[in-house]
Amino acid sequence: MTSTKYIGMDVHKESISIAVMNAAGKIVMECVIETKASVILQFIDGLRGDLHITFEEGTSAVWLYDLLKPHEVPLTPFLQRFLSSRRTSTG
Secondary structure (H helix, E strand, O other), X not given: OOOEEEEEEEEOOOEEEEEEEEOOOXXXXXXXXXXXXXXHHHHHHOXXXXXXXXXXXXXXXXXXXXXXXXXXXXXXXXXXXXXXXXXXXXX
16 A cells, blocks of 8 residues: 655755655654665655655756656745745735
8 A cells, every 4th residue: 555745855955854745644754865866766766655845946946856857756946936925916
């Protein structure tokens, strides 16, 4: 039986802080890894289940998206500009 995991990445120049949450909303793993393609791919390959990844739309978003896209994992870059405009227009 596979389990759904939601992976949130806070990407910085030197490191990525990662939190992995299960379908029940419980954090099942937290770690910090190098912002290096081989390390990121090794981390993702080590996870099992139905994976969903999200990360901020920032300077590394396109690079990270291009790196992970071929691995057929659903990716959802966090659209900060969209959310910011919604906050402004809703009060």
